[in-house]
Amino acid sequence: MTNLEFSSAAAASAPTEPDGGLASLRGDCARMVPHWAAPDRAAARPVSPLLIHGVRVPARSARLLEAMSDYGD
Structure with a gap:
C-alpha cells in the first residue's frame, strides 16, 4: 500500500513537472x-501492383472501405 499523504512543506518544494516541463523540452x-540533418525531399514514386504481395484483406473489410466516402465517415 502506498501512503499518499504529503506534508505541505514537501509539496511546496517539489517541482510541478519532474523532467522540467515543456519549456525545458x-x-x-x-x-x-x-x-540534425534533414534529408533532401525526394518525390514519392508509385509502386507497381506486381511488387505488392502477401497482403490479404477480408471481403467484409474491403466492402466497408469501398462504401466509405473519400474523406471518411
Whole structure:
C-alpha cells in the first residue's frame, strides 16, 4: 500500500513537472537542431501492383472501405 499523504512543506518544494516541463523540452530541442540533418525531399514514386504481395484483406473489410466516402465517415 502506498501512503499518499504529503506534508505541505514537501509539496511546496517539489517541482510541478519532474523532467522540467515543456519549456525545458523545447530548449533541449532547440539546442539539438544543429545536430540534425534533414534529408533532401525526394518525390514519392508509385509502386507497381506486381511488387505488392502477401497482403490479404477480408471481403467484409474491403466492402466497408469501398462504401466509405473519400474523406471518411
